[in-house]
Amino acid sequence: MNIPYTNLPRLVIIGGGFAGVALARKMVKENVQLVLLDRHNYHTFQPLLYQVSTSSLEPDSIAYPLRKIIKRGKNTYFRMTEVTSIDSNEKKVHTAIGSITYDYLVIATGARTNFFGNETIEKNSMRMKNLPQALNLRSLLLENLEQAVITTDPEKRKELLRFVLAGAGPTGVELAGGIAELQLNVLPRDYPDMDFSEMEIHLIEGADRVLPPMSTNASEKASKFLEKMGVHIHTNTQVTNYESNLVSTNTDLSLKTATFIWSAGVTGAPVKGLNADTIIPRANRYKVNEYNQIEGYNDVYAIGDIALMQTDEYPKGHPMVAQPAIQQGNHLVKNLKRHLKGKPMVPFKYFDKGSMATIGRNKAVVDLGKFRFGGFFAWFVWMFIHLWFLVGFRNRFVTFFNWTYNYINYDKAARLIVRPFKNKEENAIERV
Amino acid sequence: MNIPYTNLPRLVIIGGGFAGVALARKMVKENVQLVLLDRHNYHTFQPLLYQVSTSSLEPDSIAYPLRKIIKRGKNTYFRMTEVTSIDSNEKKVHTAIGSITYDYLVIATGARTNFFGNETIEKNSMRMKNLPQALNLRSLLLENLEQAVITTDPEKRKELLRFVLAGAGPTGVELAGGIAELQLNVLPRDYPDMDFSEMEIHLIEGADRVLPPMSTNASEKASKFLEKMGVHIHTNTQVTNYESNLVSTNTDLSLKTATFIWSAGVTGAPVKGLNADTIIPRANRYKVNEYNQIEGYNDVYAIGDIALMQTDEYPKGHPMVAQPAIQQGNHLVKNLKRHLKGKPMVPFKYFDKGSMATIGRNKAVVDLGKFRFGGFFAWFVWMFIHLWFLVGFRNRFVTFFNWTYNYINYDKAARLIVRPFKNKEENAIERV
Incomplete structure (x- = not known):
């Protein structure tokens, strides 16, 4: 891997998501040789992926x-590669571009889409866990509209203009809202010869309400907002299959659609090689102690979605979202620094900053401890916080400009089919 | 194609490049039914494609x-499709999504990369005539760097860090300058563990100077700028082959490289179906009269790169660049309006607004009639004019912001591998 040996202890971090980046950004200043590995050469701000899919923002x-x-550090290295396995006896990580030894290993590989073993759905559905997938989805949405406008077969047009999402967590809700925005504000001007009352958006959720991880207050408000925008919500309904453009469920509901998006769950993306009993079976997450050490190892850590730290408050681990990942990354900085100085580590404590979801223009819901609110102010808070957490002034500015422009002009400028969606198989390549 | 018949004459335009868009934008207000056909759902500002390839700008x-x-018109239709042939007897255009009759047909299909019959080069080289190709090139450049940093084989690293461009027209010069900018200002900070003096950029040109269509003054200045940035220029040299990473030429020069970019020429992209003798053989362009009517037809027009109008001043036709295309599009608006009113058409006259090319930071060359200048002021003029000609306030603003940001920070923010370049074949799909 062409990385020199030095006197410094070597810290290898697998994954440049929220957790890995929070850790790497601060550890570059410490007395370690830092090696960051990721499949992509960029960090993705996943909460806004849906805006790439709905033509609001470009990847940059x-x-x-x-x-x-990581470039501020002199002893820091980035390698774009896929990790294939870990050999904890030899303290080695094996990758597609060779092996590397570690003194400290941090696994921050995050989560992948969970199809709960349904291979047909995995093969046929769209998903949105990374940028290439988000761009594929954008192209498919726009290509379907181009198809719909030329077809004279009313059944086929229905299929092309019907968008079905499984899973009404934040991703499903925000994406459904984004597509509804296109339907209401942008597309009718683009396609004056098409009747957009024919376009349908369906959001299917197994639980009894949308946004199950949030408060019932947020769920009710989000439902109301979505329904006002014309989104059909089906709760207490589980999708059982999607084949030949037909979505089947465990109820009477079945829908013909050319676009089926699976946002019904995520599961950890562990690496091969550690003791099998370190992975909690169904969650696919590493069992870690309060210092984020993986059970049975004292030099191997897991942070973020891939880590499952059981506490009294979170017996099933912390929610698989950005905040715990960032906080665990930051906390591990503190602990590694203490460890390097021979001091004892301190336990991680999650500070719940609340959760939120946006539904569309002027519409969002926020749970902030006891404060639960929705509507214009919530939408404003949502925007401010998302801008704040974007990395770098440039990204914040470009996003802010695009949002302002889109807001004033009822427009979404990036409706470009630059990634023609010919091959669904290609999309099935899941990337950590 | 699902377009209703009306009492209005139907004008079909094939191609949404500079010529087609100039025509369509104004004809939507006239008493015609306008149908615009293009393979993409967007207009591309081709002069800045190289900035997408070199990570300065995103597609939007x-x-x-x-x-x-075209949405301002009530009787206007856009269809994303590929035209397969024209039947001038039945006045029909055949496409991948069905056929359509026309009263007036305007062919504005532009140009494609010209490989002069060399199939090996066509198969193995990169090109940059549209957005997907420009994004492919960006990903390949960045992927090669990621490869170079891990290799311990000095020969292989040389190949990965050597970038060879054939053809020193504006595209080749601007792209070479853009890559040199990356080498000088951006990449060394990204790859502190790589020695960028090993990176080489070679620009190969068959003529005896770079920028052959411009003045000798511009050529000399451009050469000086490029050489100052470390670009190796090889004039009077023709590339004869590129195979197994080896560029061969008609001189002693041969270069091993993982990245070979072909920018050595374009040729018209005519449509099947019209009389064979309407196409000038080597140029592949339609022979048109002074009203842009294709020889032998009075209801079929060609404008832009695909049209070859022989005049005393331009016996081989106008240069295949944006200005003649825009002017012919605008002029045809005037003539079609006259024709619809029963007035005689007026001949087209090209007004040469000059030409220019940018080489890098603070460096450009401009030929404006008798005024020939280079350097900082030329660069400023180049920027202003390119911003001016971008479509829409939003695109101008985003481009302006990115340029300012990149200039101040010596940065190029879009260095993201979002289109992993796995398959060179895919890139070979040439799109009009």
């Missing part, structure tokens, strides 16, 4: 080169 | 949705 607004994030 | 800065351009 929500992605940031990983090399730029 | 230089592309504009065609539906947005």
Whole structure:
């Protein structure tokens, strides 16, 4: 891997998501040789992926080169590669571009889409966990509209103009809202010869309400907003299959659609090689102690979505979202620094900053401890916080400009089919 | 194609490049039914494609949705499709999505990369005539650097860090300058563990100077600028082959490289079906009269790169660049309006507004009639004019912001590998 040996202890971090980046950004200043590995050469701000899919933003607004994030350090190295396995006896990580030894290993590989073993759905559905997938989805949405406008077969047009999403967590809700925005404000001017009352958006959720991880207050408000925008919500319904453009469920509901998006769950993306019992079976996450050490190892850590730290408050681990990942990354900085100085580590404590979801123009819901609110102010808070957390002034500015422009002009400028969606198989390549 | 018949005469335009868009934008207000056909759903500002390839801009800065351009008209239709042939007896255009009759047909299909019959080069080289190709090139450049940093084989590293361009017209010069900018200002900070003195850029040109269509003054200045930035220029040299990473030429020069970019020429992209003798053989362009009517037809026009209008001043036709295309599009608006009113058409006259090329930071050359200048002021003029000609306030603003940001920070923010370049074949799909 062409990385020199030095006297410094070597810290290898697998994954440049929220957790890995939070850790890497601060550790570059410490007395370690830092090696960051990722499949992509950029960090992705996943909460805004849906805006790439719905033509609001281009990738450069929500992605940031990983090399730029870590370049301030002299003893830091980035390698774009896929990790294949870990050999903890030899303290080695094996990758597609060779092996590397570690003194400290941090696994921050995040989560992948969870199809709960349904291979047909995995093969046929769209998903949105990374930038190439988000761009594929954008192209498919726009290509379907181009198809719909030329077809004279009313059944086929229905299929092309019907968008079905499985899973009404934040991703499903925000994406459904984004597509509804296109339907209401942007597309009718683009396609004056098409009747957009024919376009349908369906959001299917297994639980009894949308946004199940949020408060019932947020769920109710989000439902109301979505329904006002024309989104059909089907709760207490589980999608069982999607084949030949037909979505089947465990109820009477079945829908013909050319676009089926699976946002019904995520599961950890562990690496091969550690003891099998370190992975909690169904969650696919590493069991870690309060210092984020993986059970049975004292030099191997896991942070973010891939880590499952059982606490009294979170017996099933922290939610698989950005905040715990960032906080665990930052906390591990503190602990590694203490460890390097021979001091004992301190336990991680999650500070719940609340959760939020945007539904569309002027519409969002926020749970902030006891404060639960929705509507214009929530939407404003949502925007401010998302801008704040974007990496770098440039990304914040470009995003802010695009949002302002889109807001004033009821427009979404990036409706470009630059990634023609010929091959669904290609999309099935899941990337960490 | 699902377009209703009306009492209005139907004008079909094939191609949404500079010529087609100039025509369509104004004809939407006239008493015609306008049908615009293009393979892409966007107009591309081709002069800035090289900035997409070199990570300065994202597609949404230089592309504009065609539906947005024509949506002001009530009797206007856009269809994204590929035209397969023309039947002038039945006055029909055949496409991948069905046939359409026309009263007036305007062919504005532009140009494609010219490989002069060399199939090996066509198969193995990169090109940059549209957005997907420009994004492919960006990913390849960045992927090669990621490869170079891990290799311990000095020969292989040389190949990965050597970039060879054939053809020193404006595209070749601007792209070579853009890559040199990356080498000088951006990449060394990204790859502190790589020695960028090993990186080489070679620009190969068959003529005896770079920028052969411009003045000798511009050529000399451009050469000086390029050499100052470390670009190796080889004039009077023709590339004869590129195979197994080896560029061969008709001189002693041969170069091993993983990145070979072909910018050595363009040729017209005519449509099947019209009389064979309407196409000038080597140029592949339609022979048109002074009203842009294709020889032998009075209801079929050609404008832009695909049209070859022989005049005393331009016996081989106008240069295949944006200005003649825009002017012919605008002029045809005038003539079609006259024709619809029963007035005689007026001949086209090209007004040469000059030409220019940018080489890098603070460096450009401009030929403006008798005024020939280079350097900082030329660079300023180049920027201003390119911003001016971008479609829409938003694209201008985003481009302007990115340029300012990149200039101040010696940065190029879009260095994201979002289109991993796995398959060179895919890139070979030439699109009009």
